[in-house]
Amino acid sequence: MPLRMSSLFLRTLREDPVDAELPSHRLLVRGGYIRRAAPGIYSWLPLGYRVLRNVERIVREEMDAMGAQEVHFPALLPREPYEASNRWTDYGPSIFRLKDRKGADYLLGPTHEEMFTLLVKDLYSSYKDLPLSLYQIQTKYRDEPRPRAGLLRGREFVMKDSYSFDVTDEAFLQSYEAHRNAYIKIFDRLGLDYVIVKAMSGAMGGSASEEFLANAVNGEDTYVRCSGCDYAANVEAVRVAVPPELPYDDVPAAHVEDTPDTPTIQTLVDHLNDAFPRDDRKWAAHDTLKNVVVMVVHPDGTREPLAVGVPGDRDVDMKRLQAQLEPADAEPFTDTDFAAHPTLVRGYIGPGVLGAKNPSRIRYLVDPRVVEGTRWVTGADVDGSHVIDLVAGRDFRADGTIEAADVREGDSCPVDGAALVLARGIEMGHIFQLGKRFAEALGLQVLDENGRLVTVTMGSYGVGVSRAVAALVESSHDAAGIIWPREVSPADVHLVATGKEPEVYETAERLTAELETAGLTVLLDDRRKVSPGVKFTDAELIGVPTIVVVGKGLADGLVEIRDRATAGRDDVPVGSAADQLTRLLRQDPSPPSS
Ligand code: ATP
Ligand code: MG
DSSP states (O other), X not given: OOEETTTSSOOOOSSOOTTOOSHHHHHHHHTTSEEEEETTEEEEOHHHHHHHHHHHHHHHHHHHHTTOEEOOOOSEEESHHHHHTTHHHHTGGGSEEEEOTTOOEEEEOSOOHHHHHHHHHHHOOBGGGOSEEEEXXXXXXXXXXXXXXXXXXXXXXXXXXXXXXXXXXXXXXXXXXXXHHHHHHHHHHHTOOEEEEEOOOGGGOSSEEEEEEEEOTTOSEEEEEESSSSOEEEGGGOOOOXXXXXXXXXXXXXXXXXXXXXXXXXXXXXXXXXXXXXXSSOOOGGGBEEEEEEEEEOTTSOEEEEEEEEETTSOBOHHHHHHHHTTSEEEEOOHHHHHHOTTOOTTOOOGGGBSTTSTTOBEEEEOTTOOTTOEEEEEEEETTEEEEEEEBTXXXXXXXXXXXXXXXXXXXXXXXXXXXXXXXXEEEEEEEEEETHHHHHHTOEEEOTTSOEEEOEEEEEEEEHHHHHHHHHHHSEETTEEOOOGGGOSOSEEEEEOSSOHHHHHHHHHHHHHHHHTTOOEEEEOOSSSOHHHHHHHHHHHOOSEEEEESGGGGGTEEXXXXXXXXXXXXXXXXXXXXXHHHHHHHOOSOOOO
16 A cells, blocks of 8 residues: 555654754654654654664564574563673663562663573573574663754664674674674665774673764764774774883983973973973973873762873863773862862872872873883972973883873874874664673573583674664755665655646556555655645655656656656656666665765
8 A cells, every 4th residue: 555645644844843953853853754752752653663664674684684583572671680780780870760569670671681691591501502693673761861863862762682692702703793794784785884993892891892883974973994904993992002112211300390370281381391491392292291180980879089191282082081981980070079189289280199009099090102111291299380201110100091082183093003084973783792791690601512511602782773764864865855775765656746637646546556566665645735846845855765756747648757866857658657667676776875
């Protein structure tokens, strides 16, 4: 049955919704695909639900093809498994929690590692049962701090999540590779322009992970790729290129100098060049070591100050810092915090008071570029003075390193040293090498070939299914509306009948029936009292990639085939239109790539 615009549950809007900033959000609401129910929570209307199911179909076909088996878990889950993995606490305010009538704790699943682990533990016990990959396409709940951009960052959203179970690490790597390849097929079929980048594992723990990012100017993720090799990483996961250690036998002893009124790096550098000019070159911001103190808030609420030392020409990137500290959070150090730590002299904080071994016991982590032998100007912990020629390894030692300095275009690649390029993307998928974290926490063991109990090695793999709907619109739209890739379009053909003559509508009905017989889905604009202008505007907004117009040309026996993406138009005899369309859409089942 065609979708008839005369009765379709659809109201397109001419005005942008006030809360919508991104094209995908605007166009999906205006095109009658989704409606907001609450912040970050959306209802799917008929056209939107068709697109969503098309994305699901692609995901399902590729997961089935790689041998994963589909299951379906509840979204309403008991607390205990999440307690056992520590994620009841680690997720902090990001999970929706609720109580049943008896007062027992429940949550709405943000992701399902625990439940899958327990299910497999429940039923399997031998190496002979593995490898195993299970998946589901299911609604997830996360109380995101900043729900944003419609479907892109929802508080309720649809995710495909899968989990692999293996006896050995080698076998696991095969499961991981199989998932990675399935993801490549999925995102190729969706027609997204994407990159695979190294990523952080966040609350998931585990050893390594990769993200599939759709290139998008409006993406929330920033990633780097190397101009020389294939290194690519989410900015949060970038490892800086560590310089070699330097000899420091010739470096004079560190000396404290008066540097009045130099609380910022720029004022300090200017003062150094005035009062302590160098022979070889001018002092620069990168000669200084900037120590930034933050308050780390652990999931259980405990607070702990942390000092981060970065070269003075860089800032601490809070997103990078937070990614390193997860599941803990980092907050700015407040006036009250400074008052409680009088050894910290704001603007003049130095390694003299930092580190577990110093009286303040404030943990001190430095940028990996602060290697042994590097020479710094930094705070002397006294108002208006700095210490010069302070050598790392000789004069101070941090408690460790941390990747928290901002990453810039042109920074060196950690693999081959070539310049890094920055770009933005939307995270579409994420694949994790979980290792044994969940299997250990929940006791998932099987007997190996020698009859010994071994802990199972797991992987976890997610695709943002509802997010994909929005990401596709971000990557494929114009001023007039959406341009769907064929594979996910709500219909194959949008057939627009224009005019008053009954013949137009009869022909449109006949052509629709022919197309449907040939296996194509048709969105038929059979509205009688609507002007052609409104119909065309709607067709462009809705974004079915092939539009067929039955109207004026019919007097000459012609209908018009329009390509939504290229705006190309072609008049064809009405008698051969169905054949031509079928051939056109069959020969090019793949979506037009952007
Ligand atoms: P993000 O960094 O964007 O918050 P995440 O790393 O927390 O995502 P994962 O736990 O890796 O997300 O979830 C797997 C996939 O689910 C993500 O790659 C993304 O496509 C999708 N996803 C995650 N959070 C949301 C959300 N709030 N709304 C829509 N899709 C989401
Ligand atoms: Mg992720």
